[in-house]
Every structure is written in structure tokens, then in C-alpha cells.
Amino acid sequence: MNELPDLKKLERKMFQTLFQDGIYEFAFAVLFLGMALNPWLAENGISKAFLYTFELILAATIIVLGKRIFTVPRLGRVKFSEKRKKISLNILMGGILLNVLFLMAGFVFQDGIANQGNSNYMLTILFSFGFLLIFAVLAYLSSFPTLFLAGLLFATSIPVSEYLYPYLGEPADGMIPFGISALIILALGITKLSNFLNSNPKEMVEVSDV
Amino acid sequence: MSEQDPVNPIAFNDIDRLIHEPARLVIVACLAVVEGADFLFLMRQTDLTKGNLSSHLSKLEEAGLVDIKKEFVNKIPRTFLSLSGKGRQAFEEYQNKMSAFLKGD
Numbered sequence: 633m634n635e636l637p638d639l640k641k642l643e644r645k646m647f648q649t650l651f652q653d654g655i656y657e658f659a660f661a662v663l664f665l666g667m668a669l670n671p672w673l674a675e676n677g678i679s680k681a682f683l684y685t686f687e688l689i690l691a692a693t694i695i696v697l698g699k700r701i702f703t704v705p706r707l708g709r710v711k712f713s714e715k716r717k718k719i720s721l722n723i724l725m726g727g728i729l730l731n732v733l734f735l736m737a738g739f740v741f742q743d744g745i746a747n748q749g750n751s752n753y754m755l756t757i758l759f760s761f762g763f764l765l766i767f768a769v770l771a772y773l774s775s776f777p778t779l780f781l782a783g784l785l786f787a788t789s790i791p792v793s794e795y796l797y798p799y800l801g802e803p804a805d806g807m808i809p810f811g812i813s814a815l816i817i818l819a820l821g822i823t824k825l826s827n828f829l830n831s832n833p834k835e836m837v838e839v840s841d842v
Numbered sequence: 843m844s845e846q847d848p849v850n851p852i853a854f855n856d857i858d859r860l861i862h863e864p865a866r867l868v869i870v871a872c873l874a875v876v877e878g879a880d881f882l883f884l885m886r887q888t889d890l891t892k893g894n895l896s897s898h899l900s901k902l903e904e905a906g907l908v909d910i911k912k913e914f915v916n917k918i919p920r921t922f923l924s925l926s927g928k929g930r931q932a933f934e935e936y937q938n939k940m941s942a943f944l945k946g947d
Contacts, residue, residue, distance in 0.1 A: 636937055636940055636941060636944075637867070637868070637871040639871060639874065639875050642871055642872065642875055643875035643876070646872065646875065646876065646887060649886070649887070704915075706882075707882070707883060707886055708879065708880045708881070708882030708883030708884070708885070708886060709879065709880045709882075709883060709915070709920070709922075710876055710878070710879040710880070710883045711876060711877040711878045711879070712876050712877065713875070713876060713877055714877075832886065835882055842881065842896050842899045842900060842903070842910055842921055
């Protein structure tokens with residue numbers, strides 16, 4: 633051995649193994665599916681607030697149960713350093729805050745434009761690009777490339793939905809792009825999960841004899 | 843190491859051979875970047891077999907570099923491993939000495 637291990641790279645690689653199970657992709661698929669179906673469900677009398685809350689809880693449940701049922705028995709348990717925990721928490725909180733602020737800004741602008749009776753396609757694209765940028769930064773900081781894919785699908789679905797609106801009207805305009813996005817991310821999740829299950833057999837008994 | 847390389851035997855003899863062994867170096871490096879991990883996680887990360895990993899861990903534990911705790915998770919016994927204070931210090935010293943040695947100091 634003629635060189636020392638790069639500890640930063642090693643820690644990053646170990647952290648990335650937590651994302652190889654595809655569980656987060658399933659959670660994202662639920663959120664995208666929600667965005668596709670919520671306008672239709674809302675038309676049928678279900679409150680949008682209830683739907684979004686339900687989908688968030690469902691996505692969180694998928695992550696918790698998925699990790700417990702699939703990941704931990706196959707990959708084992710690890711406690712990362714306080715520094716990593718702090719970074720992850722900051723990324724999560726920063727990501728949520730930025731997205732909420734950006735969504736609010738988007739709704740405010742959209743309403744303003746709608747009140748003026750105009751449609752500003754460029755603003756939608758700019759808004760989508762901003763989202764993509766946020767997700768790209770979050771993906772880089774968290775070492776989780778699916779975040780970028782989710783951002784890309786979301787950023788693409790918004791202008792496509794607006795483009796389809798005059799032809800299809802609501803709720804079909806959103807159902808198609810967000811539905812396709814959900815299917816793409818679901819397919820990725822299924823692929824990752826099946827690869828993970830194949831390469832990491834479940835350990836039913838204690839493996840250590842130390 | 844080729845014969846032409848200038849080697850300082852005194853500096854090299856100073857290197858901790860317990861950590862320097864490749865499999866143990868990987869184990870110690872993996873444990874150094876986390877607070878701790880269970881046996882299964884370490885086995886997956888290092889690609890070592892169960893027997894190999896157990897034997898290296900026993901040596902590291904004997905030297906006081908690794909702390910081993912047995913615990914139950916969902917009624918399944920798990921072995922939780924972490925680098926001891928002595929282990930972290932030894933690994934830091936090993937890194938310093940090796941980088942000095944590789945630089946030819």
C-alpha cells in the first residue's frame with residue numbers, strides 16, 4: 633500500500649450506500665403521483681390540504697418502513713459523525729425552506745399574471761429553472777443524485793403542464809407530465825431496490841462471531 | 843517499493859504494523875469516519891468475509907483500538923463496533939507517520 637485512504641471520499645462513499653436501496657425513489661414517486669392526481673381528486677371533493685398531508689405522511693412512512701424492512705437487515709446499521717448529521721439536517725431544512733419560499737413566490741407571481749389576464753411562459757420556465765438549480769445544489773451537497781433527477785422532472789413537468797393546459801384543460805394537463813415523472817422515478821426505485829436485494833442478502837441471524 | 847527508492851528504515855519501523863495490514867487499515871479507516879457501525883455494515887463496506895473480518899477485529903480489540911458492544915435489535919443480536927479513543931489516536935499517528943514517510947521526510 634503506497635498511499636493513504638482518502639477519508640473524506642471514503643465517508644462520502646459510505647454515506648452514499650444509504651441511498652442505493654431505492655427507498656427514497658419510492659417516496660419521490662408517491663409525491664409525484666400526488667401532484668399528478670391531486671387536481672383530479674380535488675375536483676371530486678377531497679381537500680387539497682388533506683391530500684398533500686396524506687402524501688407527505690405516506691412518503692415518510694415508506695422511508696421509515698422501507699429502511700426497517702429492506703435496508704437495515706441487509707446493509708446493517710451505522711452511526712455517522714455529528715458533523716455529517718448536522719450537514720444532513722441543514723441540507724434538509726435548507727431544502728424545505730428554499731422550496732417553500734420558491735413555491736410561495738411562484739404562486740404570488742402566477743396569481744399576479746393571471747389577474748392581469750396574461751400568460752407568461754418565460755416566467756414559468758424561469759421558475760422551473762430556479763427549482764432545478766435548488767435541487768442540483770441539494771443533490772450535490774447530499775451526495776444523492778436522485779434529488780437532481782427529481783428536480784429535473786419537476787422543473788420539466790411545470791412548463792409541460794402549462795403548455796398542455798389550452799389543449800387538455802384541468803386536470804389532464806398536470807396528470808400527464810407529473811404521472812410520467814412518477815413512473816420514471818418509480819422505475820428507477822424498482823431497479824435500484826431489486827439490485828440492492830440481489831447484491832445484499834438478508835442476514836437473519838447474528839453474522840459476527842467476534 | 844522499488845530498490846531505487848530511498849527508504850528510511852528507522853521511519854518505516856516506526857509505522858504501526860497492526861494498522862498497516864491492508865484489511866485492518868480498511869477496517870480502521872471505515873470506523874474512523876463514522877461514530878460506529880455494526881458488523882454487517884462493516885462487512886458490506888470492506889468486502890471481507892465474516893471469518894476474515896472477525897479475526898481482524900479480534901486483533902484490533904485485543905490491542906484496544908476497537909470497542910465491541912453486543913446489543914439486541916428486534917430480538918436479533920448485533921455486534922456494534924467503534925474505534926476507541928486509543929484507536930483514533932493510533933490511526934492519526936499512523937496517518938501522520940505514513941504521509942511523512944511517503945513524502946520522504
